[in-house]
Amino acid sequence: MKAAPEREVDRSVSQTVKAQLALRDQILSGSLRPGERISELQAVETTGASRTPVRMALVRLEEEGLLEAIPSGGFMVKAFSERDISDSIELRGTLEGLAARFAAERGVSARELEPLKECLAAIDELLRQVPISVDAFSSYVTLNARFHALLTELSRSPPLIRQIDRASALPFASPSGFVMAQSALPEAQQILIIGQEHHRVVIDAIENREGARAEAVMREHARLAVRNLRLALRNRTHLDLLPALARISSAATE
């Protein structure tokens, strides 16, 4: 029973992971700007790791989709248009739809659905209070992520789970990527309520083995995230919650 599980990070976590997390933070916080070449030596200084783990982290971040390889060598921060992001969300929705259909078609025991229903109830509880507090929004993000993860697992398809995980790795494409960004807007509550209805329907569809319905509702569910994205971009006041978004050029939409 080892003590200090918090500060042990410095030793137990590998340098590679440390560098990866640090660099991802730098990218998402906007310290590194899109199109900018990432200098390995600079990364070595800011992350504290050596060149080898830094290179490792860069390769992983490229696979993750945050970086782009430069033909002559090295990496640069990838730039995303609004269209890229909405397409990524639609893509995730399509994959989650497939997962829901698999779950419905292949059948799921009541025991497996239990945690999903608990999650559903917890979100219901959150939404009961009006207006919804900021804390509640934060809890919603956690519970929502959990719901989506559980639902994905229901497909019992490792390749699909893997792909959904990668599709959700991009923070703007993840299930609750823009929930916080619009927590102050009046439309926010309605969207959360509608989203919860989708959650309810998909569970019902899976229980009744209605594959097409389960798939369709998950696709529509993702489009809610696209709406959140639009809202967040139109009301740029709260972009400080996701600084990387501030650089998305709306002009690049079409």
Add this chain to the structure above:
Amino acid sequence: MKAAPEREVDRSVSQTVKAQLALRDQILSGSLRPGERISELQAVETTGASRTPVRMALVRLEEEGLLEAIPSGGFMVKAFSERDISDSIELRGTLEGLAARFAAERGVSARELEPLKECLAAIDELLRQVPISVDAFSSYVTLNARFHALLTELSRSPPLIRQIDRASALPFASPSGFVMAQSALPEAQQILIIGQEHHRVVIDAIENREGARAEAVMREHARLAVRNLRLALRNRTHLDLLPALARISSAATE
């Protein structure tokens, strides 16, 4: 104007890529067996590259889905069940369906459809001969891959194109992964003809901006590959064309 563009591979291609190709070959040819831990030092000997590029290649192959990270460190060859493979194919079909829908909904100019139609005509030409020669099968694989690549491009969605590429990276999930494996079977011709019909329909659907139709036909198209997989596994005589498949345990299907 440099000479010897063939044997220049030794210098122009990076050690990392060389190692990656060599290791992938070893995995797919069956030299490295599923579940087996890959020793870096051993890989250094067989590939000729140093440890650094070998490690790089291992990370990339893991992201590609051929390897699995071992918690205590290192990598092992991933094992696939028949179900894993059919799910991967269904997954690719779903993504290609999305691409076709995007193309249909967003509109495609006649000029952009031109290369698709040329490809279609070339395959038609191939299928005219009965019975189809082995050479024709080989040409079919090339043209089919080209058709799928062009279709994917039509979506004009970089994130989607990227994901489809990754989904097709697994050789068993790629569009014509099992065409060769069943080239000697009598059902083969029929399947090729049906596949070509799908190609024809998806282009027609995109031209007429029928998104749902385009999507549906691409999904069905992928299921043809699942059928090919089943055929290939039932007639294990020709598994030598894809040695890695010989290790798929049919028992692990359910």
Add this chain to the structure above:
DNA sequence: TGAATACCTGATGTATACAGTAACTGGGAC
């Protein structure tokens, strides 16, 4: 004054040396 070339600086790609840790084997004790 402008363009081209040569040199130089800084980067990445590669190789290898070192440290820490996990797994395996051999021996001993119960």
Add this chain to the structure above:
DNA sequence: GTCCCAGTTACTGTATACATCAGGTATTCA
């Protein structure tokens, strides 16, 4: 005979040194 512990071995993760190449700048010539 079996189980457990300790020692050893060999592997991975990390750091750093070296070579090669691309890009930029300065100088020179037209």
